[in-house]
Amino acid sequence: MIGRLEELCWRWRWCLGLLWLGIAASLPMWGLSRVQLRLILMIALYAMLGMGLDLLVGDTGLVSLGHAGFYALGAYGCALLQVRLGWSFWAALAGAGVLTAGVGLLLGLPSLRLSGSYLSIVTLGFGEIVQMVLRTWESLTGGNYGLRGIPRPTLFGLELTLANGGLPALALILATLTALFCRRLRRSAPGRALRAIRDDPLAAQMCGIPVPRWKIAAFVLSALITGLAGGFYSAVNGYLEPTNFPFNTSVVILSVVVIGGAGTVRGAVFGAALVQLLPQVFRGLEQWRFALYGLLLVLVMRFRPQGVLGWRSRVSYRLPGKEGQCTYPAKG
Amino acid sequence: MYLSCQGLTMAFGGLTALNDVSFQMEQGEILGLIGPNGAGKTTVFNLLTGVYVPQAGVMTFRDRDLGRLSPRRRVRAGICRTFQNLRLFSGQSVLENVLAGSCLRADYGFFDMVFGTPRYFRRERALGREAMALLEKLDLTPYAHSPAGALPYGLQRRTELARALATGAELLLLDEPAAGMNEEEAEALGKVLRALREEGKSLLLIEHHMSLVLSLCDRVCVLDRGRVLAQGPPGEATADPKVAAAFLGGGREYAGS
Numbered sequence: 001m002i003g004r005l006e007e008l009c010w011r012w013r014w015c016l017g018l019l020w021l022g023i024a025a026s027l028p029m030w031g032l033s034r035v036q037l038r039l040i041l042m043i044a045l046y047a048m049l050g051m052g053l054d055l056l057v058g059d060t061g062l063v064s065l066g067h068a069g070f071y072a073l074g075a076y077g078c079a080l081l082q083v084r085l086g087w088s089f090w091a092a093l094a095g096a097g098v099l100t101a102g103v104g105l106l107l108g109l110p111s112l113r114l115s116g117s118y119l120s121i122v123t124l125g126f127g128e129i130v131q132m133v134l135r136t137w138e139s140l141t142g143g144n145y146g147l148r149g150i151p152r153p154t155l156f157g158l159e160l161t162l163a164n165g166g167l168p169a170l171a172l173i174l175a176t177l178t179a180l181f182c183r184r185l186r187r188s189a190p191g192r193a194l195r196a197i198r199d200d201p202l203a204a205q206m207c208g209i210p211v212p213r214w215k216i217a218a219f220v221l222s223a224l225i226t227g228l229a230g231g232f233y234s235a236v237n238g239y240l241e242p243t244n245f246p247f248n249t250s251v252v253i254l255s256v257v258v259i260g261g262a263g264t265v266r267g268a269v270f271g272a273a274l275v276q277l278l279p280q281v282f283r284g285l286e287q288w289r290f291a292l293y294g295l296l297l298v299l300v301m302r303f304r305p306q307g308v309l310g311w312r313s314r315v316s317y318r319l320p321g322k323e324g325q326c327t328y329p330a331k332g
Numbered sequence: 333m334y335l336s337c338q339g340l341t342m343a344f345g346g347l348t349a350l351n352d353v354s355f356q357m358e359q360g361e362i363l364g365l366i367g368p369n370g371a372g373k374t375t376v377f378n379l380l381t382g383v384y385v386p387q388a389g390v391m392t393f394r395d396r397d398l399g400r401l402s403p404r405r406r407v408r409a410g411i412c413r414t415f416q417n418l419r420l421f422s423g424q425s426v427l428e429n430v431l432a433g434s435c436l437r438a439d440y441g442f443f444d445m446v447f448g449t450p451r452y453f454r455r456e457r458a459l460g461r462e463a464m465a466l467l468e469k470l471d472l473t474p475y476a477h478s479p480a481g482a483l484p485y486g487l488q489r490r491t492e493l494a495r496a497l498a499t500g501a502e503l504l505l506l507d508e509p510a511a512g513m514n515e516e517e518a519e520a521l522g523k524v525l526r527a528l529r530e531e532g533k534s535l536l537l538i539e540h541h542m543s544l545v546l547s548l549c550d551r552v553c554v555l556d557r558g559r560v561l562a563q564g565p566p567g568e569a570t571a572d573p574k575v576a577a578a579f580l581g582g583g584r585e586y587a588g589s
Contacts, residue, residue, distance in 0.1 A: 181446065188445050188456065189431075189438030196432040199421035206381055206415075208407030208436035208499050 002311060024172040028165025037168045041236065043269075043276045044171035045229055048178045050256035050268035052225030055182065057254070058263030059191060060218040061198030062111055063120045066127030067253045070223045072245035073130060074100045074230025076141060079150045079240055084140075089153035089235060096231035097224050104223025108216035127250050134242040146241035153235050160235075167236055174232060178225055179265045185221075186263075194218055226253075255293075259300050261310025270309045333392065334359040334534065335380075335503060340389035342375055342558075349375040351558040353389070357503075362525070362535045364549035364566065366542075368579055371555040373538045374416055377505050380536075381413050382406055393503065408436060412501030414492045416508050416538070422481025426472055426491050429480050430463040433498030463498060470494050470524060486517045493524070503534045510541040518544050546570070554578070 056062045077096035081087040110122045134141045141147060153160050160166030185191045193214050196204035205211050234240055252275055260271025282289050335357040342350040350372045357363050365373045378384045380391060382403035391398040398406055421429050438459060444452040467473045470490050475483060480491050489509055496504055510518040518541050525535060525548060539545050545552060545566060552569045554561040556578040562569045
């Protein structure tokens with residue numbers, strides 16, 4: 001049944017795309033409450049964060065526990081470029097992306113020597129270091145007092161806010177672009193190279209794949225996406241402080257990937273919806289919520305280690321172009 | 333000279349895996365590398381592909397010094413290998429495995445990919461077509477979309493061969509391609525390998541399946557305990573009493589103690 005659904009989605013992908021575009025663009029006109037709009041925005045944002053981390057975790061097989069660091073760098077980078085240098089939001093967002101991609105390049109270097117949990121510990125350290133620097137470099141970041149007065153983005157003279165639906169719409173657009181990028185990457189040679197490295201680095205090297213280069217590239221792309229999400233978050237909040245980016249955030253982003261299903265866009269979207277909706281649904285449980293999350297994570301690991309939506313595609317691997325349509329029935 | 337190894341020496345701690353090994357290979361030749369277990373055959377492959385760096389010796393391929401090339405550049409230069417214990421990307425389909433092999437030939441840039449330029453689609457389509465043609469040639473088409481790890485052993489071996497071919501290599505280093513195959517399957521494999529030679533590929537072959545070696549190889553090079561024991565046409569080399577002694581045990585007088 002899932003295979004049939006996938007086949008239908010593929011056949012009607014252009015119509016679905018248009019429909020989605022219509023939904024995203026008409027969001028301001030739906031008369032949703034601020035709470036609902038913020039929820040949509042946060043789901044889109046975490047879907048984007050999940051997809052960014054997924055390039056590392058799902059495709060390359062490198063687990064990062066420090067993505068809150070990239071998230072914070074993107075947010076502070078974007079905010080500071082606007083506040084201190086007077087850049088426009090769009091230029092600052094691009095600048096923040098370049099900044100985090102550069103830092104991603106540096107953090108990618110240890111991945112050439114370390115693997116598995118050892119690499120995760122390095123990334124965990126990175127996340128903590130970023131938070132520490134944001135706390136102590138008061139002259140630049142405002143330290144624990146935070147950074148205030150981050151302007152809202154404007155588009156053609158119109159200020160995008162939560163209330164007029166502009167920011168949620170922008171969040172949906174950013175998440176959609178990220179999803180399209182990830183999809184294209186996965187269906188192209190670079191994506192195949194990353195998966196080869198994930199499954200067997202030595203065999204990948206013996207196939208002529210430049211393993212170090214692609215590992216670093218995966219870090220750079222992942223950091224770039226996370227940094228852009230961070231830049232956008234700074235515009236949403238209008239106010240930043242180091243405690244916005246605790247270790248907890250890294251874990252939540254990783255949960256989005258793991259619970260939803262690593263290596264898939266649908267998994268990131270589902271995971272994001274779950275981590276954003278659950279706190280709303282179980283608000284009554286108060287501090288017992290965390291016990292519930294733990295239990296949920298354990299159950300997912302026990303019964304669906306590949307993630308809730310992490311099934312292996314039931315339809316055949318499609319080659320690009322017309323030949324892609326003629327598929328051989330999957331066996332075995 | 334197409335492929336030449338001169339004085340290869342490789343020691344792991346106190347164990348000398350290869351000691352002054354030299355052999356040469358012509359283009360279009362099928363050279364068998366045979367010898368008892370632990371003779372150093374796979375070490376030769378690991379040196380040629382750059383997994384290890386030899387302590388001494390020179391390897392050249394088409395008069396290029398392989399020692400100066402990274403493992404990746406050796407594949408680009410046209411040398412690709414398979415593994416004794418299969419190393420497929422086992423969760424991925426057979427087709428994806430083959431496409432992973434052709435990654436290095438996807439010569440479009442990052443921006444071609446992101447914006448989907450005509451060049452990107454042209455190249456990707458060509459790679460896909462080539463991969464399907466390769467599967468067709470190796471009779472793997474019905475399994476194109478099966479996960480590689482779930483296939484029977486012989487098919488996994490063929491998938492690995494397809495992946496190596498997809499890199500565009502012209503010299504294939506095959507590490508026991510017929511291991512675990514019955515007589516019939518080995519015969520079919522021999523047919524495939526002969527067809528590859530007809531296309532101008534050269535094969536360096538580690539194999540224990542003697543009937544395959546005798547029927548397929550133009551020459552063999554016999555290794556024992558890291559030394560070259562004999563070289564020549566398969567009939568002659570295996571008739572050498574030293575070789576028989578190495579394979580069957582028998583005193584080891586030849587070692588000269």
